[in-house]
Amino acid sequence: MTNRRSFLTGAGATMLGASLVSKAGAASLPEAHVHTSSATAAPLAPGAGRPYNPVVTLNGWTLPWRMKDGVKEFHLVAEPVVRELAPGMQANLWGYNGQSPGPTIEVVESDRVRIFVTNRLPEHTSVHWHGQLLPCGMDGVTGLTQPGIGPGKTFVYEFVARHAGTFMYHPHADEMQQMAMGMMGFWVTHPKNPRQHAVDRDYVMLLQSYDIDPGSYTPRTNTMLDFNLWAINSRVFPGLDPMLAGLGEKVRIRVGNLTMTNHPIHLHGHRFEVAGTDGGWVPKSARWPEVTTDVAVGQMRAIEFVADAPGDWAFHCHKSHHTMNAMGHDVPTLIGVDHRGVAEKINRLVPGYMVMGDKGGSMGDMKMALPENTLPMMSGDGPFGNLEMGGMFTLLKVREGLTRGDYRDPGWYRHPPGSVAREWSGELLPAPSAPGAARAPASEALEVRKPGAGHGAAHEH
Numbered sequence: 212m213t214n215r216r217s218f219l220t221g222a223g224a225t226m227l228g229a230s231l232v233s234k235a236g237a238a239s240l241p242e243a244h245v246h247t248s249s250a251t252a253a254p255l256a257p258g259a260g261r262p263y264n265p266v267v268t269l270n271g272w273t274l275p276w277r278m279k280d281g282v283k284e285f286h287l288v289a290e291p292v293v294r295e296l297a298p299g300m301q302a303n304l305w306g307y308n309g310q311s312p313g314p315t316i317e318v319v320e321s322d323r324v325r326i327f328v329t330n331r332l333p334e335h336t337s338v339h340w341h342g343q344l345l346p347c348g349m350d351g352v353t354g355l356t357q358p359g360i361g362p363g364k365t366f367v368y369e370f371v372a373r374h375a376g377t378f379m380y381h382p383h384a385d386e387m388q389q390m391a392m393g394m395m396g397f398w399v400t401h402p403k404n405p406r407q408h409a410v411d412r413d414y415v416m417l418l419q420s421y422d423i424d425p426g427s428y429t430p431r432t433n434t435m436l437d438f439n440l441w442a443i444n445s446r447v448f449p450g451l452d453p454m455l456a457g458l459g460e461k462v463r464i465r466v467g468n469l470t471m472t473n474h475p476i477h478l479h480g481h482r483f484e485v486a487g488t489d490g491g492w493v494p495k496s497a498r499w500p501e502v503t504t505d506v507a508v509g510q511m512r513a514i515e516f517v518a519d520a521p522g523d524w525a526f527h528c529h530k531s532h533h534t535m536n537a538m539g540h541d542v543p544t545l546i547g548v549d550h551r552g553v554a555e556k557i558n559r560l561v562p563g564y565m566v567m568g569d570k571g572g573s574m575g576d577m578k579m580a581l582p583e584n585t586l587p588m589m590s591g592d593g594p595f596g597n598l599e600m601g602g603m604f605t606l607l608k609v610r611e612g613l614t615r616g617d618y619r620d621p622g623w624y625r626h627p628p629g630s631v632a633r634e635w636s637g638e639l640l641p642a643p644s645a646p647g648a649a650r651a652p653a654s655e656a657l658e659v660r661k662p663g664a665g666h667g668a669a670h671e672h
């Protein structure tokens with residue numbers, strides 16, 4: 212069932228539901244811009260309409276619009292896309308306008324916005340404008356506020372962006388499948404006064420989780436918790452660009468979470484404040500300094516800080532398995548297990564067998580043959596060797612003399628002489644042990660004892 216009639220007579224209606232665009236209407240649709248590069252696009256300068264300070268979508272882009280009779284018109288196309296997660300791995304995802312996540316939409320508070328959504332997926336979809344205050348019929352919940360947008364159909368949404376802040380968009384139709392396939396996008400509503408909440412750099416990112424078996428290309432969409440790839444804007448380290456900031460610049464990073472779990476987002480070398488949440492701006496008197504902020508499922512957080520420390524600073528989710536790529540699952544802990552002799556025996560049967568993890572889990576320097584289309588679990592070349600990272604990890608590069616608007620990677624930080632941790636070969640201070648601590652024998656007899664078993668109890672019959 213369609214609402215064509217109400218669309219055509221909508222000018223006089225007090226509330227206009229998301230409606231199917233007629234054939235005649237489709238002829239005058241705004242261009243559906245497409246972007247397939249995974250490089251970070253330069254901020255899109257505002258064209259017609261009120262001025263604002265545009266954001267930078269890390270490894271993404273902003274959707275151009277056209278102004279028609281005072282209304283900002285956008286055209287989103289829901290479609291299958293191929294996304295490079297990092298060099299060496301591509302994924303068959305679903306997204307918008309050639310990419311997952313979809314392009315960032317930027318508007319100004321009190322703008323009237325019209326968004327055409329064309330569905331090129333094999334099943335119906337809808338778009339929910341997460342966090343917006345809008346007429347109920349524009350909320351994009353299939354079955355509740357509109358019929359699903361069938362394959363090949365175009366719907367139109369129209370509402371006023373009532374309050375400035377950080378928002379997301381995503382399907383509210385076959386949600387678990389469509390979001391597990393990468394369908395989501397960022398939305399920023401800028402304040403009417405561009406000096407309000409002004410910063411020098413404003414980065415946006417959405418978090419995704421995927422479950423893609425090593426050697427395959429398409430996510431398992433029925434996974435509920437055990438994902439093996441943790442992504443920022445559908446990229447994983449080392450595929451993510453660094454964020455840049457000139458020394459002393461004010462920086463905002465907006466993070467939206469549409470995965471199935473929370474992500475404690477951590478920045479090194481700086482203190483920040485949560486300046487914005489799902490509901491809008493946090494009053495200055497209610498902010499407190501932090502270095503990690505948890506972004507729960509469905510939440511948006513805008514953190515702000517002054518980039519006052521030059522360097523290459525880590526920025527990442529603090530769940531350590533979220534800074535690894537696939538393959539980290541179902542591997543037993545082997546620290547302390549003595550493999551001497553065993554590898555040799557196994558090698559006679561299985562040439563190339565390799566003992567993993569008996570001295571710790573570091574695999575950064577292992578050169579293993581990987582299956583086709585997968586990524587090393589821990590990788591990334593840094594100035595001092597392998598970073599042993601993956602997933603939700605990137606860098607904030609703070610540099611003196613970096614001019615505003617310059618987003619070119621300045622290379623690795625050159626530390627002032629004498630300011631880098633180094634090997635010590637001089638005399639050592641004593642290193643006291645905790646009182647009563649038992650010393651583990653150095654790689655000698657390794658008796659595995661379950662924690663909790665009392666010392667005496669273990670020997671009872």
Ligand SMILES: [Cu+2]
Binds near residue numbers: 441474475528529603
């Ligand atoms: Cu995480």
